[in-house]
Amino acid sequence: MTRHTLQNPLSIGDASRIVQDYLDTGVRVLAHKETQIQTFFTLLQTVTTRKKMFDVALAATLKDHGINGLYTVNTADFEGFDWLIVINPLTDKSMIYREEYQ
Known part of the structure; x- marks a missing residue:
């Protein structure tokens, strides 16, 4: 398991303001669905x-919401979830915006 430690982390107040600013843009926030635990157990078997x-919990949330794309620098963590298009936004600039994510 990899853990990245920030050398100069934001204060709780600064981090909270950044998250609130992000939420204020109207971004869609996903909540757990009743089906997620079953989806989680199904994916966990893989x-x-x-x-x-x-990673399985995140994949289950995405799957239950019909989301087939994920941006992450940890692309290897999501190998095996064949229904999920995983893109590293730091290395694959050609895939940043694709119509299937609309």
Whole structure:
């Protein structure tokens, strides 16, 4: 499991303001659905290590909401979820905007 530590993390207040500014843009926030636990257990059967537990939970949330794309620098963590298009926005600039994400 990899953990990145920020050398100069934001204060709670600054981080909260940035998140609130982001939310104020109208971005869609996903909530858990009743089906997610079943989707989680189904997807969990496809992985072989415990460290993927949070990745599986995220994948289950995306799947239950019909979202088939994810931007992350940890693309390898989502290999095996064949229905999910995973893009590293830091290395694959050609994939930043695609119509199937609309």
